[in-house]
Amino acid sequence: MIKAVLFDLDGTLLNRDASVELFIDAQYKHLHEYVGHIEKGEFTSRFIELDCRGYVWKDRVYQQLVKEFKIVGLTWEQLLQEYIDYFHQYCVPFPNLHEMLQSLVGQSISLGIISNGKGQFQMANIKALGIEHYFETILISETEGIKKPDPRIFEKALQQLDVPANACLFVGDHPDNDVKASRDVGMLGVWKKDSQWDEVVADYVVKDLMEVCIIIEELLD
Structure with a gap:
């Protein structure tokens, strides 16, 4: 589950x-x-x-x-x-950002962010989107001293959420830093489709963020 x-x-x-x-x-x-x-x-x-x-x-x-x-x-x-x-x-959010997060929280799904980048800079962007309150953990590479695709940053997030890897989805746009890296630690990797890449090996592919909710509903059945 x-x-x-x-x-x-x-x-x-x-x-x-x-x-x-x-x-x-x-x-x-x-x-x-x-x-x-x-x-x-x-x-x-x-x-x-x-x-x-x-x-x-x-x-x-x-x-x-x-x-x-x-x-x-x-x-x-x-x-x-x-x-x-x-x-x-x-900062411009992708469509349905808040609707997706609200839906997942409503299903008692724990949420987190793992982002490569500068700590204060990325936190300012997260707050600008008005989404920080949805997440139980937010790990930014500069602050953590490790960055994707290093498995340790994924493992730290799992520890903080207190969930095993096989009970977690990771959603990202980068084929290696996000999808492959998360799958390598045992998560289900979801590729947020990006025109920069043609084909990505992933467990799921989404174009719209609300499709993440559909995946969760299917997996919970």
Whole structure:
């Protein structure tokens, strides 16, 4: 019987692609006097390219942008600090996020998050989505000193929820860090479908978050 569901954050609960576009658009407008010599679409597309969907921290991204676009009067440190301070204001949830979480809690399913990333930054994003109260455990790699796909971070979450691996689903968008890693420790791996990958070996595949509730209902029957 399934007793718990663990989630990745970026690309699973948080629509990071949409959030990044909103933030960069706002940053470009706010700092137009410094970056106005760059076409907005070029600035945005280059940020997204350098960012590699969040797998490159923004210190390197902004250093490269300042160098490539010859930005003066504004340092990469200032750009980075603005990202850290204000990104959470532009967080976009995937559809049906709250409805899914409410449904799972209503079925007495324990919930948790395992996210790679910076501790305070990711917590600010979780709070911006208004979902922190749903989760019994939230593990962020910087805070824990270990990151996915290291099995120890999955095992720690299971210990905190007090459930065995075979009674837990893990839902994530990354084929290796989320799906394969969770399956390797004995969980059922659910792939949140992402157009970046074609085929992923998973126990279940979902496009919409409410499909997680359907999986749970089937497994509880």
